[in-house]
Amino acid sequence: MSIYPKYIRVFKLGVQASMEYRLDFALSLISAFFPIMIQYYIWTAVYGRSGSGQFFGYTYGEMILYTIVAAIVTKIVTTNMDHVIASDIKDGALNKYLVQPANYFGLKLFTMLGQKLFFFTVMLAVLFLVIFYFGNRYAIHIPLENLVCFVAAMALSLILNFLISYTIAAIAFWLSEISYFFEMTGLLVIILSGGVFPIEVFGQTVSSLLNYLPFKYTIYFPSNVINGKLMSSEITEGLLMQIFWIGFMFLVSKLVWRIGFKKYLGLGG
Amino acid sequence: MKTRLGTLKTYGIIYLQFIKNCFIAQMEYRTNFILGIAVEIAYLLSKLLYVVVVYKSDLHIGDIPPDGILMFVGTYTMMTGLYSGLFFTNFVRISDYVRTGELDLLMVKPISLQFMVSLRYIDLGMPIPNLAAGITMVSIGWSALGIPVTAYHLFLFVLYLLSALVITYCLMIIPAILSFWFVNTGGLAGIFYAIWDANNMPMPIYPRLIQRIGVYVLPFLVITNFAPLSVMERLDGGLMLWGAIVPILLLVCVRLIWRKAIKNYSSASG
Numbered sequence: 375m376s377i378y379p380k381y382i383r384v385f386k387l388g389v390q391a392s393m394e395y396r397l398d399f400a401l402s403l404i405s406a407f408f409p410i411m412i413q414y415y416i417w418t419a420v421y422g423r424s425g426s427g428q429f430f431g432y433t434y435g436e437m438i439l440y441t442i443v444a445a446i447v448t449k450i451v452t453t454n455m456d457h458v459i460a461s462d463i464k465d466g467a468l469n470k471y472l473v474q475p476a477n478y479f480g481l482k483l484f485t486m487l488g489q490k491l492f493f494f495t496v497m498l499a500v501l502f503l504v505i506f507y508f509g510n511r512y513a514i515h516i517p518l519e520n521l522v523c524f525v526a527a528m529a530l531s532l533i534l535n536f537l538i539s540y541t542i543a544a545i546a547f548w549l550s551e552i553s554y555f556f557e558m559t560g561l562l563v564i565i566l567s568g569g570v571f572p573i574e575v576f577g578q579t580v581s582s583l584l585n586y587l588p589f590k591y592t593i594y595f596p597s598n599v600i601n602g603k604l605m606s607s608e609i610t611e612g613l614l615m616q617i618f619w620i621g622f623m624f625l626v627s628k629l630v631w632r633i634g635f636k637k638y639l640g641l642g643g
Numbered sequence: 644m645k646t647r648l649g650t651l652k653t654y655g656i657i658y659l660q661f662i663k664n665c666f667i668a669q670m671e672y673r674t675n676f677i678l679g680i681a682v683e684i685a686y687l688l689s690k691l692l693y694v695v696v697v698y699k700s701d702l703h704i705g706d707i708p709p710d711g712i713l714m715f716v717g718t719y720t721m722m723t724g725l726y727s728g729l730f731f732t733n734f735v736r737i738s739d740y741v742r743t744g745e746l747d748l749l750m751v752k753p754i755s756l757q758f759m760v761s762l763r764y765i766d767l768g769m770p771i772p773n774l775a776a777g778i779t780m781v782s783i784g785w786s787a788l789g790i791p792v793t794a795y796h797l798f799l800f801v802l803y804l805l806s807a808l809v810i811t812y813c814l815m816i817i818p819a820i821l822s823f824w825f826v827n828t829g830g831l832a833g834i835f836y837a838i839w840d841a842n843n844m845p846m847p848i849y850p851r852l853i854q855r856i857g858v859y860v861l862p863f864l865v866i867t868n869f870a871p872l873s874v875m876e877r878l879d880g881g882l883m884l885w886g887a888i889v890p891i892l893l894l895v896c897v898r899l900i901w902r903k904a905i906k907n908y909s910s911a912s913g
Contacts, residue, residue: 401830408837554678561685
């Protein structure tokens with residue numbers, strides 16, 4: 375008997391659930407366009423006025439590509455899983471999972487992967503079109519292996535981001551009220567991950583601090599793989615760091631959840 | 644005339660009651676109140692990153708220096724605070740009223756339905772960080788640019804802020820009103836929030852076509868640009884007039900759409 379069918383089942387359910395809200399997805403794509411537009415004009419003004427070709431270590435083309443790619447990557451990797459899991463903890467819905475012969479972590483992970491499959495594919499297609507167009511326009515040559523590495527980096531970043539959300543969601547064991555809390559943490563994670571601006575903008579101290587945290591490997595790193603800013607040795611190193619952080623966050627989340635469960639009340643449900 | 648003033652006074656008293664009720668309700672759930680403020684601070688941080696970029700890269704837009712841009716960002720932040728405090732909660736609820744049929748109950752109240760539905764909830768916590776940061780930024784920009792603090796300048800600034808408030812009400816209520824026709828307007832509201840953020844930067848940064856649309860068709864750009872532009876004396880006579888007329892025009896439009904929408908109300912499931 376294999377243990378996998380049940381996880382494949384929730385994966386398929388996740389795929390189906392994601393297809394249910396296609397219009398919403400299309401509209402969210404349109405709303406992703408506006409921040410890109412604003413930043414595009416900001417950077418055009420910044421680079422247009424100054425004689426020097428670099429700001430925060432990026433050329434104009436790299437910065438524009440970063441802006442576009444980071445916005446799309448943010449859409450791909452962010453899930454509302456922290457909110458879902460936190461509500462499970464808070465309103466006792468976790469009870470029903472506890473008596474099931476399945477692992478809660480596994481169920482949520484595969485649901486998330488299923489939900490993201492459709493988005494992931496569509497977004498990658500959009501992204502490749504964008505890159506093809508802008509790559510030509512700003513004469514940025516992106517080698518094939520970067521594209522392959524990018525897909526790998528994105529897959530890893532999706533898992534890493536899930537682990538971060540899963541760990542943060544455990545705070546719900548200690549909170550009495552969760553309504554807004556995870557909106558705040560979600561936003562802070564996006565900022566620290568480089569989803570608004572590349573982390574160099576924060577200045578030397580903060581960005582070197584962020585080297586010791588997992589966040590930049592979810593948005594900042596994949597975006598820089600594709601805009602041609604990183605050398606291939608740096609890409610390999612980054613991929614290894616992603617794997618390291620996935621392992622590390624996996625252990626942290628196990629630990630936090632074990633401690634949290636001692637606090638679990640199972641109210642409601 | 645006298646009855647008109649009387650009505651206005653009555654509505655004023657009712658609005659004060661709304662504020663009082665909301666204050667009492669929010670003090671009952673203090674953790675939520677504080678968390679609401681914390682969420683706004685997180686949003687504020689992500690917006691302040693733009694200020695960091697502006698100063699670090701010494702961005703000039705046309706001949707507006709970084710200090711001038713700060714005034715625009717400040718106005719935007721203030722308006723975001725006002726919007727989140729006065730309107731946001733109400734507009735989110737409108738589609739729920741329609742979907743659940745809760746509107747039936749509100750309809751029978753002896754008061755304007757639109758007033759009741761769109762202004763009833765005031766959040767007193769959420770606007771605090773934005774208003775504080777916004778006023779600070781505007782003041783810093785104002786004094787750094789050496790704009791004289793005269794009654795005339797203050798009057799202009801406040802006038803265009805008020806006009807902006809009315810425009811905000813009229814534009815941001817549109818997705819909510821559309822929920823009388825469509826069940827889910829969350830996606831459209833998301834687009835409106837995204838357009839709202841275009842106000843983060845002074846409008847001369849955008850190409851002429853976008854500026855035209857943003858001023859004359861969907862006057863989003865009027866909201867945060869006219870107040871600082873007017874005190875910088877960069878607003879010509881025609882635009883100054885337009886900034887004063889547009890809120891009135893929009894109010895009339897929204898009122899008409901509202902009436903049409905109400906006729907379409909099906910009182911589902913209530």
